[in-house]
Amino acid sequence: MSRTMIETVGLTKKFPADRMGSYGASWDIYLDGIKNLIKDAVGKYDDIIALDGLNLEIKDGEFFGLLGPNGAGKSTLVKVLATLLIPDAGYATVNGFNVTAERDKAKASVSVVVSQGMRGFDQTLSARHNLEFFASLYNIRGLDAKAQIERTLKIMDILDVADRRLMTLSSGQKQRIAVARGLIVDAPVFLLDEPTIKLDPRCAADTRSFVKEILNKDQEKTILWCTHMLSEAESLCDRIAIMSNGKEVTCGSIRELTRLVCDQDVIEIEVSRATNRMSERLDRVATRKRQTILSQELKRVLFRLHVEDSGDALPQVIHAVEKEGGRVMSVEQPKPSLEDVYLALT
Amino acid sequence: MPSRDAESYDGIRPISVKRETLGSFIAKVIYFFRRNVRFVLAWRLDLVMTLLGVGTTTVMWGLLATMVGGGAQSYLNRYGYGGNYFSFLIIGLIANDYLWIPMQRLYSYLQSHWGTGWLDFMLITPSNPLSVLLGPQAYSFVLVSVQATIQVLVGYFVFQLRFDPNANLFALVIIIPMSMIAAIGWGLMSASTFTLINAKGGSNPVLWFLTTFTPLLSGVYYTPEILPNWVEPLGLILPHTYVIKGLRKALLSGASLADLTPEITGLAALSLIILPLGYMIFRWSIDKGRRDGTIMPW
Numbered sequence: 001m002s003r004t005m006i007e008t009v010g011l012t013k014k015f016p017a018d019r020m021g022s023y024g025a026s027w028d029i030y031l032d033g034i035k036n037l038i039k040d041a042v043g044k045y046d047d048i049i050a051l052d053g054l055n056l057e058i059k060d061g062e063f064f065g066l067l068g069p070n071g072a073g074k075s076t077l078v079k080v081l082a083t084l085l086i087p088d089a090g091y092a093t094v095n096g097f098n099v100t101a102e103r104d105k106a107k108a109s110v111s112v113v114v115s116q117g118m119r120g121f122d123q124t125l126s127a128r129h130n131l132e133f134f135a136s137l138y139n140i141r142g143l144d145a146k147a148q149i150e151r152t153l154k155i156m157d158i159l160d161v162a163d164r165r166l167m168t169l170s171s172g173q174k175q176r177i178a179v180a181r182g183l184i185v186d187a188p189v190f191l192l193d194e195p196t197i198k199l200d201p202r203c204a205a206d207t208r209s210f211v212k213e214i215l216n217k218d219q220e221k222t223i224l225w226c227t228h229m230l231s232e233a234e235s236l237c238d239r240i241a242i243m244s245n246g247k248e249v250t251c252g253s254i255r256e257l258t259r260l261v262c263d264q265d266v267i268e269i270e271v272s273r274a275t276n277r278m279s280e281r282l283d284r285v286a287t288r289k290r291q292t293i294l295s296q297e298l299k300r301v302l303f304r305l306h307v308e309d310s311g312d313a314l315p316q317v318i319h320a321v322e323k324e325g326g327r328v329m330s331v332e333q334p335k336p337s338l339e340d341v342y343l344a345l346t
Numbered sequence: 347m348p349s350r351d352a353e354s355y356d357g358i359r360p361i362s363v364k365r366e367t368l369g370s371f372i373a374k375v376i377y378f379f380r381r382n383v384r385f386v387l388a389w390r391l392d393l394v395m396t397l398l399g400v401g402t403t404t405v406m407w408g409l410l411a412t413m414v415g416g417g418a419q420s421y422l423n424r425y426g427y428g429g430n431y432f433s434f435l436i437i438g439l440i441a442n443d444y445l446w447i448p449m450q451r452l453y454s455y456l457q458s459h460w461g462t463g464w465l466d467f468m469l470i471t472p473s474n475p476l477s478v479l480l481g482p483q484a485y486s487f488v489l490v491s492v493q494a495t496i497q498v499l500v501g502y503f504v505f506q507l508r509f510d511p512n513a514n515l516f517a518l519v520i521i522i523p524m525s526m527i528a529a530i531g532w533g534l535m536s537a538s539t540f541t542l543i544n545a546k547g548g549s550n551p552v553l554w555f556l557t558t559f560t561p562l563l564s565g566v567y568y569t570p571e572i573l574p575n576w577v578e579p580l581g582l583i584l585p586h587t588y589v590i591k592g593l594r595k596a597l598l599s600g601a602s603l604a605d606l607t608p609e610i611t612g613l614a615a616l617s618l619i620i621l622p623l624g625y626m627i628f629r630w631s632i633d634k635g636r637r638d639g640t641i642m643p644w
Contacts, residue, residue: 107470
């Protein structure tokens with residue numbers, strides 16, 4: 001059985017509501033700060049619950065996706081695993097090391113890539129100089145550092161741009177350099193927090209392919225990929241956990257997750273001359289409905305309906321459309337997708 | 347709560363955790379320095395303009411000293427400083443510049459780099475937070491030393507900057523490192539406010555206290571002896587008070603180490619109190635930042 005690389009048990013993290021303070025210099029702000037200081041001293045941070053008893057287990061070499069809406073707690077989890085936050089309750093381990101009690105070993109086991117991939121980098125310096133600097137922070141120096149950086153640049157296929165200033169590189173190349181930082185220490189776990197969110201489609205595809213093929217398959221790194229892009233998670237991940245309000249809603253492979261909503265059928269019906277009354281009628285037939293306007297002029301709308309039994313529901317749906325003067329253009333009964341799971345559970 | 351060694355538990359993938367040693371700390375300081383030099387070389391003109399500014403400011407101080415020096419001389423003689431007012435002033439200004447590196451720049455470094463993600467990525471490395479905060483200041487020391495050289499050269503060749511022929515240069519080797527220890531203590535307290543009370547706007551109460559009272563109490567521009575008797579003891583909590591007085595006595599009057607005993611012992615006592623206190627508060631601030639999430643902006 002493969003090893004557990006990331007484990008969280010009852011992981012809880014609370015924040016004061018105004019933890020960032022105001023970005024100004026005023027005695028009033030300092031007074032608020034002093035209030036928070038007192039809260040810290042008496043251990044009373046209970047304004048925002050970012051993680052609420054989260055339990056997760058990620059195996060060695062897994063490509064694990066973490067899905068959830070904004071504020072679900074994905075980034076907070078990444079920060080706890082990266083040892084940047086101390087949990088209030090429960091515990092988390094990375095590579096078997098407790099992130100609080102064995103912070104140094106846990107730190108050396110993870111590499112973090114965030115959506116603003118160049119965080120911590122100096123844009124006026126070359127990739128090589130930046131990586132030399134980060135190697136020194138990991139207490140790797142001299143020939144060890146040089147050899148490790150050379151190896152990393154080679155793996156990342158960025159040797160040819162290694163001596164150019166970061167500011168002259170493309171977003172995709174920069175993202176590779178951000179990942180290279182983690183390879184210097186050969187961290188077995190990579191935490192990627194929405195790494196493609198600010199990239200153009202080509203760079204995003206390159207990054208996805210690189211992380212999947214090189215980091216995960218070739219280098220056998222364990223990947224925790226946080227995203228709210230369902231297609232991304234669907235195409236990349238071995239298993240997915242869906243989070244909401246700091247809790248894990250569900251977890252499993254795509255197949256396992258779609259089975260969760262398999263008890264419901266999906267009908268996709270494209271109609272023209274759609275009306276509000278038609279939409280209301282369809283609401284009565286479906287347990288859940290999503291509509292996409294295809295043409296405003298022709299009033300063409302694609303309805304995606306979740307129904308208990310499509311055999312019973314389909315005649316009712318067609319009847320509702322025709323009764324309201326609409327015309328059925330096409331009907332399909334697709335299998336539930338990750339999107340359906342996500343919508344059903346969050 | 348699992349707690350085990352990488353070697354003793356076969357469920358762990360091997361990692362190389364290299365602990366920070368004095369050697370790796372020095373290597374880090376060198377890397378920080380090289381990083382700063384590379385940065386400065388990318389913006390050379392800025393450096394030239396800064397150094398030009400130091401030269402013109404020194405001329406300004408020289409002209410001011412020429413104008414008021416006559417009146418100040420009687421005070422210098424009365425309190426046993428020796429030399430002339432311009433020499434007296436330049437020593438105060440240079441010492442002040444050195445002391446402000448740790449006292450002010452530890453906080454301002456946090457403040458200016460927090461938003462860029464520098465701090466969070468430093469904290470996920472095995473480096474000690476203290477070493478990643480002190481390391482970048484090496485360049486500032488070199489820069490201030492270059493500035494001090496310009497001030498001394500301009501002062502010597504253009505104005506009446508003169509040291510005692512028997513100036514005690516050895517005293518500098520004792521006083522300056524000790525002064526840095528106390529200044530780092532104050533600097534750590536100032537930097538701690540960044541997360542302790544969310545002072546992220548460019549100033550903080552500790553820095554406010556230091557910038558407001560240091561010029562008044564420590565005697566950068568005048569002899570502290572002219573302060574009212576009840577005010578003068580307040581300056582004892584500032585390293586400037588001992589350093590500036592000690593350096594002036596050593597350089598302008600050729601005072602021996604024995605003559606400098608009050609300044610050296612005062613500085614040692616202050617360092618023994620302020621540095622551990624500053625370090626404790628700094629550790630508290632980092633832990634608080636990790637608890638309440640104020641340490642990173644994302």
